Amino acid sequence: MLQLRVPGALIDAKHLALVQELCQKYGNGTFHMGMRQTLNIPGIKYENIPAVNAKIKEYIQDVSVEMCDCDMEADDLGYPTIGARNVMACIGNSHCIKANANTHEMAKKIEKLIFPSHYHIKVSVAGCPNDCAKGNFNDFGVMGIYKMDYDQDRCVGCGACAKACDHHATGVLSLNAHGKIDKDSCCCVGCGECVIACPTGAWTRGDTHLWRVTLGGRTGKQFPRMGKLFMNFVTEEVVLGMFANWQKFSAWVMDYKPEYLHGGHLIDRAGYVKFKEMILDGVELNPEAKVAEELYWTEAEQRANIHVKPISKHHKAGPQA
Amino acid sequence: MGYKVCFDEVNQIFDELRKEYEIWAPKRFPGKGRYSDTDLIRYDKVKTVEEIVFDEKSDFPAKEVLSPITEPLFYFTEDEWKESKATSKKLLIFMRPCDIAAQQRQEKIYLGNGGFSDIYYERMHEKVKIVMMQCDLNDDTCFCVSMGTNKTDNYSLAVVAEDGALKVEVKDDAFAPYFEGKNAEDYVPSFPTENITKLTIPEIPNKEVLTKLKEHPMWQEYNKRCISCGSCTVACSTCTCFTTTDIAYNENGSVGERKRTTASCQIEGFTDMAGGHSFRNTPGDRMRYKVLHKFHDYKERFKDYHMCVGCGRCISRCPEFISITATVNKMSKAIEEIVAAENK
Numbered sequence: 001m002l003q004l005r006v007p008g009a010l011i012d013a014k015h016l017a018l019v020q021e022l023c024q025k026y027g028n029g030t031f032h033m034g035m036r037q038t039l040n041i042p043g044i045k046y047e048n049i050p051a052v053n054a055k056i057k058e059y060i061q062d063v064s065v066e067m068c069d070c071d072m073e074a075d076d077l078g079y080p081t082i083g084a085r086n087v088m089a090c091i092g093n094s095h096c097i098k099a100n101a102n103t104h105e106m107a108k109k110i111e112k113l114i115f116p117s118h119y120h121i122k123v124s125v126a127g128c129p130n131d132c133a134k135g136n137f138n139d140f141g142v143m144g145i146y147k148m149d150y151d152q153d154r155c156v157g158c159g160a161c162a163k164a165c166d167h168h169a170t171g172v173l174s175l176n177a178h179g180k181i182d183k184d185s186c187c188c189v190g191c192g193e194c195v196i197a198c199p200t201g202a203w204t205r206g207d208t209h210l211w212r213v214t215l216g217g218r219t220g221k222q223f224p225r226m227g228k229l230f231m232n233f234v235t236e237e238v239v240l241g242m243f244a245n246w247q248k249f250s251a252w253v254m255d256y257k258p259e260y261l262h263g264g265h266l267i268d269r270a271g272y273v274k275f276k277e278m279i280l281d282g283v284e285l286n287p288e289a290k291v292a293e294e295l296y297w298t299e300a301e302q303r304a305n306i307h308v309k310p311i312s313k314h315h316k317a318g319p320q321a
Numbered sequence: 322m323g324y325k326v327c328f329d330e331v332n333q334i335f336d337e338l339r340k341e342y343e344i345w346a347p348k349r350f351p352g353k354g355r356y357s358d359t360d361l362i363r364y365d366k367v368k369t370v371e372e373i374v375f376d377e378k379s380d381f382p383a384k385e386v387l388s389p390i391t392e393p394l395f396y397f398t399e400d401e402w403k404e405s406k407a408t409s410k411k412l413l414i415f416m417r418p419c420d421i422a423a424q425q426r427q428e429k430i431y432l433g434n435g436g437f438s439d440i441y442y443e444r445m446h447e448k449v450k451i452v453m454m455q456c457d458l459n460d461d462t463c464f465c466v467s468m469g470t471n472k473t474d475n476y477s478l479a480v481v482a483e484d485g486a487l488k489v490e491v492k493d494d495a496f497a498p499y500f501e502g503k504n505a506e507d508y509v510p511s512f513p514t515e516n517i518t519k520l521t522i523p524e525i526p527n528k529e530v531l532t533k534l535k536e537h538p539m540w541q542e543y544n545k546r547c548i549s550c551g552s553c554t555v556a557c558s559t560c561t562c563f564t565t566t567d568i569a570y571n572e573n574g575s576v577g578e579r580k581r582t583t584a585s586c587q588i589e590g591f592t593d594m595a596g597g598h599s600f601r602n603t604p605g606d607r608m609r610y611k612v613l614h615k616f617h618d619y620k621e622r623f624k625d626y627h628m629c630v631g632c633g634r635c636i637s638r639c640p641e642f643i644s645i646t647a648t649v650n651k652m653s654k655a656i657e658e659i660v661a662a663e664n665k
Binding site for chain 1: 356358380391568
């Protein structure tokens, strides 16, 4: 099955004509909506692969080379690797009123840093911590957030923000005896529900786009788990600086021999503390940034004691014997 | 007298004016809109003409300059009190014709209603000089022509921005010295003559029809659609309701301040009374109250014109896309129905 990458899940609709042609001429006439937002063309016969690869040259040129500025050239041989998986994204603020960010733009910048590469990584970009993009089940979930500003003089004390925060966020706002708002800033997720609910513009988003990054989420038959909060209130520069270190980190863990292994397992092998050291190497954190000191994932083990095995079967990061 | 003055020169005039005036105008706040990466346009003090947004309607109205959302009234210490101070400068406010008409309506409520004059409004009102911004917007929420608020002569200066210059009509001689020696050019401001949105305000012929209209099922639609957030009344050029709050300092309850804060008839709890009684308990009831106030009750009381000036801000700010013009059209239909049933 051919999977056409759609980084950020948004492309010019003109490409749909090509997809239909490929499905009907070379595939079995059906089309599958890829689970990672790729355009999937099932049933391509082995002998047709070269013809199909030649056909998709223009698509790769348009999407990977021009739209995402990936360091590659489009040729007649199809995609050079399948290591890094398609960067997923929700629709983001190009359409959704809840979103704090343009997810496509962010996804394209991430795609440029991780593709083409033989190292596996799954990333999904969400416009807000509601995470419709399911970043929590990706190696990296990248979610648009803000630090909010509150202008007490514009507040009419209607309490709409507190109600919205209670209903669909973390309930950190309350109306005080003076008819203004108190905030327990410890647990604000930066989602912006207060801004959307505010009738007067007393709540506004801060001046800088910020991001929340979850780490280590995955599905799988063996040990599915949800990601944990890795970095909070970091700038785009920090997020991209971190992704720029991914290939270096992966190469070191695998001792420079790429094999088919999911990105999350590389983090497990290195251990979180080592991962943190390498992935943030040379990254200058913004003043608001917070980073997890330790991470303790909770795995939903499908078999009891799945990690308990002879020590000779334990995997090791870094230089291999 | 007319002038055409380039922005650099306008800014020099602004510098002179600011010795005597605070200059208030619609200003863009990038990224501060309700949705991310959208802007907010609201009134603020400006220093340069480039800060003024001429080609888009502000999200919030000019009334915020004269009656800020939160305003301290007085400070108290045991048995003494001290009134808050208004700004010491005069106020030069850039307004569109609809905004100017809205001030007229606000004055009726603050200064002429029930033989009582609100001193906090009055002390601001006395300071105001108006710069009329020639309005060429005609955005699809505007309906000033239908409300008769598209034209005005209530201004000191009229301006239009064109290619990095301001054309100015100086109507008030107090401003003539600022323009001495500047490039004279005839300028007569134009006014909107037609809007995309047109509205016919229905007449309610008698009290019986009014009573039946209040009970009409049309208002129930808003129980499903309106979220009672109050965005429409905060954005309204003419709404004046406020509430007062005493803020006593934590460690000493006999020291503190009284302030007033904008209130909204659309927000639940607006009609709460001592003893727990309240009126207008559903969004539909509250919507009916507001619509009738703007398009019937105010005129019934003051006999001159409707309260609504057709600025359309309530439409553009409503997060649920409720349109006041569509609502008034529904009301017209309901009245026709009621009258037809009566004549049977």
